[in-house]
Amino acid sequence: MDFRDTTPARMRSSELLAQDSLIVTERAVPTPAMDEVLVRVASVGVCGSDTHYFTHGRIGPFVVEAPLMLGHEASGVIVAVGAGVDASRIGSRVSIEPQRPCRTCEQCKKGAYNLCPDMQFFATPPIDGAFCEYVTIQSDFAHDVPAAVSDDAAALMEPLSVGVWACRKADITAGSRVLIAGAGPIGLITAQVARAFGATEVVVTDVSEQRLAFASAHGATRTQHAGEALADAHFDAFIDASGAEPAIRAGIPAVKPGGRIVLVGLGADELMLPVNLLQNRELWLTGVFRYANTWPTAIDLVASGRIDLDVLVTKRFGLDEVEQALLAGREPGALKAVVQPWR
Structure with missing residues (x-):
């Protein structure tokens, strides 16, 4: 399927306005930069940090001061690419590594890019997350997943990486x-x-x-x-x-x-x-502070059947139900909620 002619100009997004205050609204679909891809989001896992931002409006020094899209455990399909990315990637199912390091500092150069002082990480103020229909990410941080890996499991490569x-x-x-x-x-x-x-x-x-x-x-x-x-x-x-x-x-x-x-x-x-x-x-x-160079191992562990991530998913929600998803962990027996924006 060729997505290039079907991607809309605007998309729906769930945004945290302040503590305990969410709204579903519209914004422009982002345009991928030269080294980026545009991903149509398929599934987003709910993390405890998302719930904490919703219920407290902050985590330590990171404070929600402007509308913020939560969600950093994401998967989807590449629907467009930047000028520097091979167009053959369009249509690839991917798991998103939700961070953008500077790649030039001491930590990045020695491979510990998770410790980059200038890291831009999804759903960490002021960087938006993936509770929306489309996101952009640098091409090499959109990791291809095989057909045997579900959309939910592809999203949960993020906690697996932890x-x-x-x-x-x-x-x-x-x-x-x-x-x-x-x-x-x-x-x-x-x-x-x-x-x-x-x-x-x-x-x-x-x-x-x-x-x-x-x-x-x-x-x-x-x-x-x-x-x-x-x-x-x-x-x-x-x-x-x-x-x-x-x-x-x-x-x-x-x-x-x-x-x-x-x-x-x-x-x-x-x-x-x-x-x-x-x-x-x-x-x-x-x-432990996030991760570095873990996605290839994580994908192999799931694709080979040595790790089962789908078994962790206890409930699925749509974009209009993000508040319920964020609070689902309080329910008896709940483990992992996921948001599927197109549900």
Whole structure:
């Protein structure tokens, strides 16, 4: 199908005006720059950060001061290209890596472009996201996906990339023993990634028995209620996907000497940590801030069947239902909501 003659001049978009205030409106379809492609959006996952912006109007220093389109977990079809992009890409189904680094700073040049100080990231004020019908993205950050990958799964390559990045930071490999705190979408995805990377023991903790049961069926070799004691110095790595200080403080002593601790979940700005234990065991402690160079691995994991993202989707919404989508996580049994703009 040739999309070039069918793309409209205007599109519908869902915009956050202020805390708890959304509106569906129209704006011009963006024109791709020389190195960009125009994507007709197919599916957009709802992230906790989207919900936080809706309910609080800000995340840390990032404040919604002008109308903002949320949504950064997106997939779609390329319908137009910039002058510097091969026109053969038109019609390609893609997963969007929702960021634009400067590519020239020290961090970008060494490959850590997720740490670019001038990063422009979807749905982070003042950069618009993908709760709309069309978006533009640099061509090399629109990653082709095979037919076996659904539109929803293509959108969820973004949270999968967080899991891939966390497991790389944790140095997960064949035979690893891994502890994961938190059985929300990121924790559940990370458990699947750890198994795909070769971990032979993946223990997931949470306070929800329902989510622990889901984890048992999708990645975890064992689950445990977050309030139960953990074995001391048993794991090669601990990945926190909860952001809860009690979970972090309980997980650190469970890591072997020389092991790794990776903080993924967002919680308090400051934590009380067992510094003596960190020193005596020479534990590696790091955070995760987005990802870099993860999409090829993520796509391969899904296309090969080693990761199942579709199983996480519990409800789908249209563009007129974004508020319901943003609040869907409060419903019992909810895991991942997606917005399909053309629904």
